[in-house]
Amino acid sequence: MKNSSALSELKKGMELPRVSAVIDRESISLYAKASRDFNPVHIDPSFAAKAHFGGVIAHGMLLLSYVSRMLTAAFGQKWFDNCRLDVRFKAPARPGDEITVSGIIRDVESSQKETLVFCDISCRNQGGEAVILGEARVRL
Amino acid sequence: MKKQAKIPYQKLKVGFELPRADYKLKPAMVAAYLKAVKESDEIYCDSKLVPPMAVAAYAMTAISDSVILPPGVIHTNGEIEFRGRVTVGDTISCYGRVSHQLKRGDIHLLTIDFSIRNQKGSAVITGKTSFVLPENGDREHPI
Numbered sequence: 265m266k267n268s269s270a271l272s273e274l275k276k277g278m279e280l281p282r283v284s285a286v287i288d289r290e291s292i293s294l295y296a297k298a299s300r301d302f303n304p305v306h307i308d309p310s311f312a313a314k315a316h317f318g319g320v321i322a323h324g325m326l327l328l329s330y331v332s333r334m335l336t337a338a339f340g341q342k343w344f345d346n347c348r349l350d351v352r353f354k355a356p357a358r359p360g361d362e363i364t365v366s367g368i369i370r371d372v373e374s375s376q377k378e379t380l381v382f383c384d385i386s387c388r389n390q391g392g393e394a395v396i397l398g399e400a401r402v403r404l
Numbered sequence: 405m406k407k408q409a410k411i412p413y414q415k416l417k418v419g420f421e422l423p424r425a426d427y428k429l430k431p432a433m434v435a436a437y438l439k440a441v442k443e444s445d446e447i448y449c450d451s452k453l454v455p456p457m458a459v460a461a462y463a464m465t466a467i468s469d470s471v472i473l474p475p476g477v478i479h480t481n482g483e484i485e486f487r488g489r490v491t492v493g494d495t496i497s498c499y500g501r502v503s504h505q506l507k508r509g510d511i512h513l514l515t516i517d518f519s520i521r522n523q524k525g526s527a528v529i530t531g532k533t534s535f536v537l538p539e540n541g542d543r544e545h546p547i
Contacts, residue, residue: 285442294440298433299461304475315476316538324479325461329441332457336445344456344489352481 271342271404274381280338280367283330287322287361295326321356327387327396330365334385335400338367343402351398355389362390367400379404412472413512413537422500422516425466429454429494433462452492459490460529463520467500476538480513484531488522495523503532512537 285291296307301323304311312320328351335343357363367385374380380403387396411422437458438448447453490496497520504515513536520529 291440291442294436298436298440300465301461303477305478311475316478324482325457325464326441328460328482329443329455329457332455333441333443333445336447336455341447341453341489344453344486346487347456348483348485350481350483353479 271339274369274372274379274404276369276371278369280334280369280383280385283334283337283365285330285363285365287326287357287359287363289320289359292320292322292326292359295323295329299323299325301325317356317358319358321358322361324353324396327353327357327363330363330387331385331396331398331400334365334367335402339381339402339404342404343400346403348401349398350400351385351396354394354397357387357389357395361395363387363395364389370399410470410472413474413514416471416502416505416514418502418505420502422467422502423470425463425469425498427462427466427496427498429459429462429490429492429496431492434458434492437461454490454492454494456486456490456529459496459520460484460531463496463498463518463529464533466498467516467518470500474537474539478536480534480536482531482533484529486529488526488528490522490528496528497521497523504534507539510539512539 292306296302305315306323309320365387367383370384371382383400385398385400386394388394434454499519500516503517506513515532515534517532519527522528
């Protein structure tokens with residue numbers, strides 16, 4: 265979708281290319297090191313077992329990296345330049361979960377100056393439960 | 405990155421400006437991020453572009469480095485506006501300001517507005533991020 269001719273054909277109701285990822289302890293550990301986010305709810309099973317979610321959970325920003333992957337696949341570098349992302353973390357993602365990121369174009373507003381694309385986005389686990397809900401606005 | 409004295413989160417008030425945090429986006433940092441998130445898009449292979457979410461993640465960690473937080477902090481929502489490309493080798497400055505703080509029972513809710521500028525002073529990312537902080541810890545850790 266990311267070449268310029270395809271971008272000009274974006275329409276309300278179109279789906280963005282889905283991204284799937286399986287959460288595992290290794291990916292959480294690698295992400296903790298890469299981001300220097302060593303919150304024990306992500307990396308310390310004994311602490312996490314006693315915390316609110318009762319076990320280790322993935323970093324929210326790791327899940328947003330999958331959203332980023334979807335938006336990069338859909339819009340290429342356009343989304344680096346002028347994109348707004350509003351998200352709400354609804355439920356934790358745990359090791360073993362398979363997360364599917366999906367997006368649908370809710371609206372396209374075109375003027376002589378620019379085109380704004382509004383997308384509803386979600387990350388859901390294998391049971392269909394929403395882990396992240398939000399919207400992205402990309403200026404083309 | 406400059407080391408700053410840390411501030412207990414209980415002392416943060418609305419309007420408080422967190423110390424600026426600066427860091428250089430080194431190739432090894434970006435490579436580690438790409439590996440961790442299994443990102444293989446050709447955009448990153450063929451250029452020195454840094455994934456925008458990596459910049460946001462580094463910034464949130466850098467900002468939180470200036471605060472003593474209890475263990476078990478949970479990210480609840482975020483608004484992020486990406487306004488310009490960032491490349492490997494850029495030096496980023498992160499600014500944070502407490503925009504909302506509320507204590508409800510034994511938890512604290514905290515929202516920080518942030519801005520990330522490149523070495524030319526241009527804002528490349530702005531936004532806000534909100535957390536729930538359980539009031540049960542005297543340990544500290546980065547978010």
